[in-house]
Amino acid sequence: MSKYGVLAEEKVFKDPVHRYIHVRDELIWELIGTKEFQRLRRIRQLGTTYVTFHGAEHTRFNHSLGVYEITRRMVEEFTGRPDWNDEERLLVLTAALLHDIGHGPFSHSFEKVFDTDHEEWTRSIILGDTEINDVLSQVRPQFPKDVADVIEKTYSNKLVTSMISSQIDADRMDYLQRDAYYTGVSYGHFDMERILRVMRPKEDQVVIKNSGMHAVEDYIMSRYQMYWQVYFHPVTRSAEVILSKILMRAKDLYEQGYSFMQEPKHFYSIFKGKASLDDYLRLDEAIVLYYFQVWQEEEDRILRDLCVRFLNRRLFKYIEFNPNDRMDDWLVLHDLFKQADLQPDYYLVLDSSSDLPYDFYRPGEEEERVPIHLLMPNGRLRELSRQSDVVEAISGKKRTDHKLYVPLDRLEDEEEYGEVKRKIRKILDI
Amino acid sequence: MSKYGVLAEEKVFKDPVHRYIHVRDELIWELIGTKEFQRLRRIRQLGTTYVTFHGAEHTRFNHSLGVYEITRRMVEEFTGRPDWNDEERLLVLTAALLHDIGHGPFSHSFEKVFDTDHEEWTRSIILGDTEINDVLSQVRPQFPKDVADVIEKTYSNKLVTSMISSQIDADRMDYLQRDAYYTGVSYGHFDMERILRVMRPKEDQVVIKNSGMHAVEDYIMSRYQMYWQVYFHPVTRSAEVILSKILMRAKDLYEQGYSFMQEPKHFYSIFKGKASLDDYLRLDEAIVLYYFQVWQEEEDRILRDLCVRFLNRRLFKYIEFNPNDRMDDWLVLHDLFKQADLQPDYYLVLDSSSDLPYDFYRPGEEEERVPIHLLMPNGRLRELSRQSDVVEAISGKKRTDHKLYVPLDRLEDEEEYGEVKRKIRKILDI
């Protein structure tokens, strides 16, 4: 039997996006108070985006509360409707709150460089020896497992998983609005209140009444605009490139047995690919930025330089460059960078938007991307892009965009290797 | 002769509060790029407020750009008016941008515990061996000194200083709006566009046309509400109390020769009161939070406990308690805390709002608080509170509010010293 009931008095958090976040369940309140959840305050929602949009300093703590709140409102709308089982209420609220609990600092770069996976950490945090697991286990022994399953989309009731993981779920609806609010861009707005009113539980998914199609179109377009204007912004990617290269360099140095002035103790186990749950939970952005700062004074020239660049926003310049069309140039550049004493592994970086972990609407492309279904007046379902010209237009289009990132300041400094650098600049037309 | 001109193309920053921040001057662009200015990205604008209002994660970098932007618009309005000397334009813009450059992490607590002063650091950064000084010196040799003087309000042209330091200056107008935006509270809004339109340079101050009095009333009321609702919030103060106590404890331990598992190298010189400019500039919130995290595993019980509390938001409870009226209780409590093995220096903390570094409108109270003057139709000036009932009502009222902060969890844990703790709780009525 659950030891949790209802709070004597509802608690609220003031939230700029949803006005207030309402908590009535003791369980939710307890979870928010765990140290693993509080840790999300030290991990920014949008990684390096703040270097482009200075307002984007909000954290995953913010976003997690927002996803919970939207899910709470969904449940309120669903209560009493056929196909909705109210016994799933606490489960879906908990999964909503914890869906990002496994994220670490600058997750995207960390995952790429160290080959970790925030989804596995999520599972470990929920099932492992943590305060969160302590709280969850007191609902019922099976509860932590169910929460993990919902987040991993393996839970039996697909309706429940689709509330937080589908093309129009609480997660996406929160982050679009929240990221728009904090960056200050004029995209990212849509009529969530209307969408919540036209959502219907329908067998194993959440569907949208056809009368709400335009609100959903607007939401899809908001996503589209947010991806191109915010999430794929080349300046943000430039900062991310540098960040990844710092991590790579530190790992390389460690593996080479380099003697650090400031030993990266927090990184050792992750360098070795053997981070324990405790090791992982100790990592947050303060820790990472601490090392970046002290490494500004390391002896290794590359590590030092990259850290100075990252902290002081001396980013790499970006140039459109499709390696498929320009393989020869690419090889020549690689060579020239070496000649100019600019290690190409760190200073000549190719980055493609299709590597990025965001997608706009692509029905059916990957198994887990459940498409959006409209509930037609005749009771049938119809996939959104078949009904909407606008959505059809942008669906499944993979607009890969290749960019090359290089340190322009170094290439323009002709004190050394002037001729080589002039050649490089000529090829790159900069 | 200045080496700086006008940018080939205007640069803009997307800003949620002012929509866009416009930069046309090379000088401003160069200053933003210095490492001392970029460091402001790692210092939150509202210190510990984020534990109360989770949206308040914005930094001093944001705010500094905002103050610059408002000042830029003021200058635009003033251009061509009598009493405005357009040669002061770059000076006031620079001072606006740099007015908070000396702030460190959690400034208020640092200043109290270590007896430093961010205003002195501002001066040092502007006049010392920094990238900022390099940039400023190239305008003209005297320029850094002038900028520092404007910020310190000792500059000869008081009109210029009042644009960024007066009861209705660009600084306050930015932070009220910005802090309201990020916290999400409904206060903090006023019609800045109207205020800018009714501001007039008038001899040595900025005055307000009488027709704009109501807009100014509204601004003063916004301040009033923001102070009581946001800036003096007891939960924020509770977090600040703990933060101050951590710093105090670490310093005490250092002075006692305690052997830290993780040596606080970044703090040594500041513990000794001998921090160099470089030492100071190395401090940012990442560094502080790094130590707080590692100190969670220190041997010293108090330091460890306080760090755990701060990071995991296990704050002290607050109780109204005016020591002037309850001196006897205070002494008894002090004693009881000792008996209960709760060091009263760290666990029984009295905090008064009047200690806080904010003021609402108090004309004439301190020398530097230049009151707001209305420009009457007859050309005379009239101090605002003489014209406005509302402002008069709240002027000069020092609503000191005394609170006691204690660790309720410890007082309720009766495993040890149960009887003493019951006595304490009885006195405090908790």
Added chain:
Amino acid sequence: MSKYGVLAEEKVFKDPVHRYIHVRDELIWELIGTKEFQRLRRIRQLGTTYVTFHGAEHTRFNHSLGVYEITRRMVEEFTGRPDWNDEERLLVLTAALLHDIGHGPFSHSFEKVFDTDHEEWTRSIILGDTEINDVLSQVRPQFPKDVADVIEKTYSNKLVTSMISSQIDADRMDYLQRDAYYTGVSYGHFDMERILRVMRPKEDQVVIKNSGMHAVEDYIMSRYQMYWQVYFHPVTRSAEVILSKILMRAKDLYEQGYSFMQEPKHFYSIFKGKASLDDYLRLDEAIVLYYFQVWQEEEDRILRDLCVRFLNRRLFKYIEFNPNDRMDDWLVLHDLFKQADLQPDYYLVLDSSSDLPYDFYRPGEEEERVPIHLLMPNGRLRELSRQSDVVEAISGKKRTDHKLYVPLDRLEDEEEYGEVKRKIRKILDI
């Protein structure tokens, strides 16, 4: 037994102020569809304010829906609390919706000139032979009477009346926000969501939990600003002066037996003080503006001139003028206006803000002004202005403001009576 139940599907109205207005009760839906309620679409909420703030073209239809919606949310908050009787739900919702049903076009001027009273008309519409009465009677025979009593504040359950008629009721909360939205002023905003959360039914009134005091202060300040910035705006009052004078002139001419080119049939009974309910309900702003337009071509010089002025916004100029201090000037002016062939009854108009039908917070001044009570932690009530400095400061202050309205264009046209007009202008200093 009521013939009304719950709608098969909730209806919503898109509303810019409250996002959506939700209707679930058949009764409410039927009432909105009556012709008397639809007539409110042809009566602007703010009378002549649109000549000053061009956005203020919204109607009483809008506002009535808004008051209903806020009351609906209040009831939602009250449901289940002690002192709230859920059987009053439909009654209070109905009274909220219909509280302004008796308003006619430009009510304030009509009431002054023709000595009518919109509150009496409200009663007549609810109890008389109308579609609204038809609908209400089918709830239960006594229902129309109860609705009228709630609106007139004579209903036995004062808690119910206070929800729509008190210092912080649904009526005021809607119009402040709505009028701010449509005029575009930056005042008028307050945190209604918070106020609704801290409202408590308490015996015979709605009280506010003390923890919400600042939100209420903010609301009171919004009112204060809206009155001085919007409701008492002298340009609006100038238009209202002219409108009243048109009505007065038409009535005078009618009583003198003047032969109108365009007979004011719609006005006959009202001129005689004998308007029937049907006569009254036929009046709306289209009817009034129709006559004003055709009267622009009347023979009577004064009626014609005033109508041209009203429609084409050729308003009177306003001058501060306190007749108590300047009785002699007043008498001289009166005489000079006659000499200049400017009928002083129409062209020399004194108007005082205290005549206006708005009040900000004045506890206890008039019987029906129930003050706002705070619910203190100890369970006692405390009148707001005793707890809040700010409210205390503006309470009960009757800032009467006297203005004289004159046709400046005519006074400056010296073709005729030049010398007299120069004298007038000298006295008035214009």
Added chain:
Amino acid sequence: MSKYGVLAEEKVFKDPVHRYIHVRDELIWELIGTKEFQRLRRIRQLGTTYVTFHGAEHTRFNHSLGVYEITRRMVEEFTGRPDWNDEERLLVLTAALLHDIGHGPFSHSFEKVFDTDHEEWTRSIILGDTEINDVLSQVRPQFPKDVADVIEKTYSNKLVTSMISSQIDADRMDYLQRDAYYTGVSYGHFDMERILRVMRPKEDQVVIKNSGMHAVEDYIMSRYQMYWQVYFHPVTRSAEVILSKILMRAKDLYEQGYSFMQEPKHFYSIFKGKASLDDYLRLDEAIVLYYFQVWQEEEDRILRDLCVRFLNRRLFKYIEFNPNDRMDDWLVLHDLFKQADLQPDYYLVLDSSSDLPYDFYRPGEEEERVPIHLLMPNGRLRELSRQSDVVEAISGKKRTDHKLYVPLDRLEDEEEYGEVKRKIRKILDI
């Protein structure tokens, strides 16, 4: 030589959409004060839309000021750029302000029923014997003609005309935002400030820097959503259907020599197709609504019924019905309506969205629809839909949507012709 200069003090209008509208030119100020311009206060911007979205009560006066303001900001951006001739400044501002001056009440219906054309009236008002012409002529004799030419797009400098008449002009940018604001829908927002910053005068058109493409996409999508959600809303069209039928019926009755109880004097000349400029200018919505109200008591059953329906919002029901596919049903229905004594000319109305005067983006379809060109980095121009997938997707798609409007209440009242009506309802499936 112009008699107009610059105002001693800038005038501002508070505007909810653009915050403030700034007037510095005496000419603009004088034009706003003319009676023809003030008349726009009595003509709603969105005709019958207010029956669907109750907030949509704003007038063409509002919108005209808004278009002027946006144009003013455009000019500010263009000043000093190549291809911009600052001598056109006053001309384009004036044309912006007056571009809708020829609109009458419910223009769309009037034009359809009486075969008039608001563009011709615009020309007449500008060139005829009006206060506006008086003001304009004092700039220079040719000025009124130039203004009319700009509005009619026949002016020689196409850059000037394109500022107020193109796919992304001041007119559209104002109405999208304004209509969104007043209806309260969440569409209609886009980043106008950004668009203004990327607009460039380029030979004979205004082009958009390619870097601003996404902002333009967002604007096009806003248009698309506004058209389907607001402008083409079937409830609005139902009200418009009834309004048109009232006008048709009154005209028919007049032509048949019917004796009106309330003679429609204001309509005589327009019924005859011989309205003079003065006749036309007398028409406004108050006049129209006056007649609709008095006609509610006419003897003619059809006119009476339609007027009651319009004023009391007893609209026709709409049913999807494509006559191309269902010609037989159409003929049968026509016959059945006659049998049921429901005159099909008035009670069986087919309406297609493609009849409506709005278009979203259709480059090149009609001569005057100048497409949007992007200015590429290489200095070339590129038509928007060739660069943007999203715009391409919705370009030129004419989504005609056919609806049938019928009085459901009458069809359900089986007191008379019950069998016929059942047949009708069966065919229509209602």
